[in-house]
Amino acid sequence: MKITSTCLLACLAAAMMNNADAWGSFHRDPPTGTYSEAGGHTTVKTSFAEGSGFSASVQSSFAAPDVAGASTESAAGLVLEEEMILIPSSGVGSSETYAMGRGGRSDRREGGRIESKANTEGKIDDNIFRLVADSSGSAHSSAMGAATGDNKVGQTVDGSYVEGDTTRFDSPDRDGFGFFGFAGAMGTTVGGAHAGPVLAGARAIERVNEGTFDVVTSPVDNGGRKLQRSWYSPLEVLVVESGGSSKVNVKDGGTASSGQVNVASAADLPDLDYEGSQSKSLAAAEVGKMGNPFVTNGAEAYGGAASGNDCNREAAEEGPEAALCEQNTVSGQSAVAANYKFEVGVDASGYGSATNGADRKKYKGTQAGNINLGVTNNINTGMAAGVSFGTASKSNNPGSLAIGTGIQTANDVRDGAEPATFVLENTGFLDSLWG
Secondary structure: OOOOOHHHHHHOHHHHOOOOOOOOOOOOOOOEEEEEEEEEEEEEEEEOOEEEEEEEEEEEEEEEOOEEEEEEEEEEEEEEEOOOOOOOEEEEEEEEEEEEEEEEEOOOOOEEEEEEEEEEEEEEEEEOOOOEEEEEEEEEEEEEEEEEOOEEEEEEEEEEEEEEEOOOOOOOOOOOOEEEEEEEEEEEEEEEOOHHHHHHHHHHHHHHHHHHHHHHOOOOOHHHHOOOOOOOOOOOEEEEEEEEEEEEEEEOOOEEEEEEEEEEEEEEEHHHOEEEEEEEEEEEEEEOOOOOOOOOEEEEEEEEEEEEEEEOOOHHHHOOOOOOEEEEEEEEEEEEEEEEOOEEEEEEEEEEEEEEOOOOOOEEEEEEEEEEEEEEOOOOOEEEEEEEEEEEEEEOOHHHHHHHHHHHHHHHHHHHHHHHHHHHHHOOHHHHHHO
16 A cells, blocks of 8 residues: 655645645644554364464554554465365364554544454365365455544555365366465554655555565465555544455355455545545456256355545544545445356446535545446356445645546555456456456
């Protein structure tokens, strides 16, 4: 996640030149504080099978003169594989982690708080004596944060992916039977008196947290990290949140997978004459060939993102609902694919919305969009996917409105591109669209 932008600072530098005391002033020195917490667990149990799991979280908070904030990242993964021929095998496991923290002034005038959660659980069971095979599980990810201050920024990104495979003998290397699940979430919120320290602080705390997370998770192999790579004034809170889940259940020779990704961001930068809120959601699911046609195979994914500016204090706990925030965006997406008794069905649905409340800003814009795709074929396999988004922005200057909206959009798309590409590749959509 990269909230700051060299282009934005260059194009709007003139607006910041009036803030010569951007790094703090000597006329006030209120008490400040920081808090960080992280925890989790991983458990794996197998019989004539292989299993591995991991859970990791890092949270960083800071407080400096006139600016403070927090950054977080959480990830959890689980792999269960059956490799024994003609021997009953089974496995079960779960990984869960969380992180939370905050930094700011004691009067809550300036600062940020953030939290992230990730978990996955799954099982496999291959009872060859009854010719029954089962692979099922789920993954969940979420992040939420809020910031206060005259200038403030925030972003959350989360995603999850699961796949199940119960093919015993039709893969040459005998690696078909198993379960894989992954979930990850990250976010940063920073608030302060002036835009320059807020943007610089967001970039710095994010880099520190991401660097520490990379060190902490360095022992985890690449296969296990496929996806990763409030309060003072009733109208002064920025809120961002995103979350979703993926599920899979296949039996007796079936395969399926699903995944989802969400991005939410908000920027309230009066020094740069820009205020914007954006959200984006993606979900995809696919079901492969059925083995036993009289069992149900399927996968589903659900996700949503929301962000808001000029929110009241309740929004910091309840989320950026339109009734709680003057500027608000929401997007949500779902995808389902399943087959049973020589029939296959898919479903994709979603929505996006954006609101700018009435105020004296001269230039405003909102945009919302949604696309859904569903495909089935004559071998009873199918896939479903969709994308939705919402964008709201406003300014007293048309140039600031255009530049700020464009850069915020580009940053969100970039930060969600890698996990979104992973989901679309592994559910078969990129091959079907471009192959």
